Amino acid sequence: MKLLPRIAFAACTLAAGMGLLSCEQKKTLKLFSWTYYTPTDVVKEFEQEFNCKVLVTEYDSNETMFNKLVNGGAKSFDIVVPSQDYVSIMMKRGMFQPLIQSKFTNRNKINPKVLEKITYDPDMIYAVPYYFGAAGIGVNKKKVPAGDYERTWNIFADPRFKGHASMMDDYREVIGDALKYKGYNVSTSNEREVSEAVNMIREKWLPNIVKFDAEGFGKDFARGDLWLCHGYAEVIYGEVPESEWESTIDFFIPEEGGASYLDSMCILKDSKNAELATEFINFIHRPENYAKFLDFFNFPCFVNLEAQKYMKSTPLYPASAMDKCQLKDDLGDNLDIYYKKWESLRLQVN
Structure with a gap:
């Protein structure tokens, strides 16, 4: 052992013995x-x-x-x-x-x-x-009475929410939820089924949607700008004071399930x-x-x-609410079926 390592070792041992430090990294x-x-x-x-x-x-x-x-x-x-x-x-x-x-x-x-x-x-x-987990739907009960609306993904076709509704800026989520509403698998590779879901979004949901947003929807909901939003419960509740949860928020995962x-x-x-x-x-x-x-x-x-x-x-929602939800599977080359249709759809809003 060379002198300097010897001195260093001795000093470290002494310090460790005094409880000052440990030589073990x-x-x-x-x-x-x-x-x-x-x-x-x-x-x-x-x-x-x-x-x-x-x-x-x-x-x-x-x-x-x-x-x-x-x-x-x-x-x-x-x-x-x-x-x-x-x-x-x-x-x-x-x-x-x-x-x-x-x-x-x-x-x-x-x-x-x-x-x-x-x-x-x-x-x-x-x-x-x-x-x-799964994304769901948040409704501002101060704007529309609780229970006075469809508790499915087709709530986005309700004209009362026009200009005050948003869905996530996530094509697997949005198209997947439309597919589930239509009774299809959220990861289908059938282009006809995907086209049918996208056409429904364009014709029935899009007229009421003010934007696709995966980041600021919680804050917009809390401010009252959004009366209906698609997103994660923890984000929506996280932006609203807990004392106002009961009076303001109706969060649910639609009865038909969705993308999880x-x-x-x-x-x-x-x-x-x-x-x-x-x-x-x-x-x-x-x-x-x-x-x-x-x-x-x-x-x-x-x-x-x-x-x-x-x-x-x-919990913000029961675990049983996810029973009918389906995982978004790896689509491989079939991902383009979704992406190209989504880009066309997205440009009509943002």
């Missing part, structure tokens, strides 16, 4: 996830229990996440949280590595009904479900922390920890049913 787990999707207190508890540091980087869409990873960012992260269609795409491209199954002791906590939906990885080799999503936690192929990453995924699915995630957003309990007994919040 803490591992850092790098999480790439959706904005505000991981409760801070759960992360802190994991850091304390596993003597590590968790760095969270956020994204606002699957497209943003995917583009960053394929353009050199994949080596910068350990865990990513894509939605079901992107899990399928990324699995086909070999972008994940398997979980260490011996560390995944909470696999039995995952709802079997969820596993039936993940045909791309039903054994959770690469992807562990995080949250199953399933975000999953996956370990990237280039991660050097597969064991710690698996521990994190397993930690999230301890029922008491998963309950904190649900409470943070007032989400219903569907993925990890044991978490329900630890929940302290009242």
Whole structure:
């Protein structure tokens, strides 16, 4: 041992013995996830229990996440949280590595009904479900009396909402919901069915829609500019003071169901922390920890049913409302069928 390393080692040992620092370098787990999707207190508890540091980087869409990873960012992260269609795409491209199954002791906590939906990885080799959810419809009860309207996607054809209605700027969501209303699969590759759904949107819904918007609809609803909006419950409720929820908001997922999503936690192929990453995924699915995630957003309990007994919040909508919802599958080359029709539709509003 050379002199300088010897001195450094001795100084470090002395300092550690005095409780001043530790020579052991803490591992850092790098999480790439959706904005505000991981409760801070759960992360802190994991850091304390596993003597590590968790760095969270956020994204606002699957497209943003995917583009960053394929353009050199994949080596910068350990865990990513894509939605079901992107899990399928990324699995086909070999972008994940398997979980260490011996560390995944909470696999039995995952709802079997969820596993039936993940045909791309039903054994959770690469992807562990995080949250199953769906967008729905928010109605301002101060503008239109509750119950005095159709509780289906065809509410967007109601002329009373003209100039005060919006749908998400997301073609898989909007076209998928129209397909579901027509009785078709939200991921159909039948061009006739897609055309039928798009024509209905253009002729019946579009005259009342003031814009397609996936970001500001919550604020517009809270201001009273929108009386009817398509979006996520947590966004709509999050912009309205809680004291006004009951008097203002009627949120529902239409009775026929709609397009849904399933975000999953996956370990990237280039991660050097597969064991710690698996521990994190397993930690999230301890029922008491998963309950904190649900409470943070007032989400219903569907993925990890044991978490329900630890929940302290009242969900914004019941889990049963998603029973008829369908996942948006990876469409591959058939995606163009949707995209081209959507661009034509979108230009008529924005």
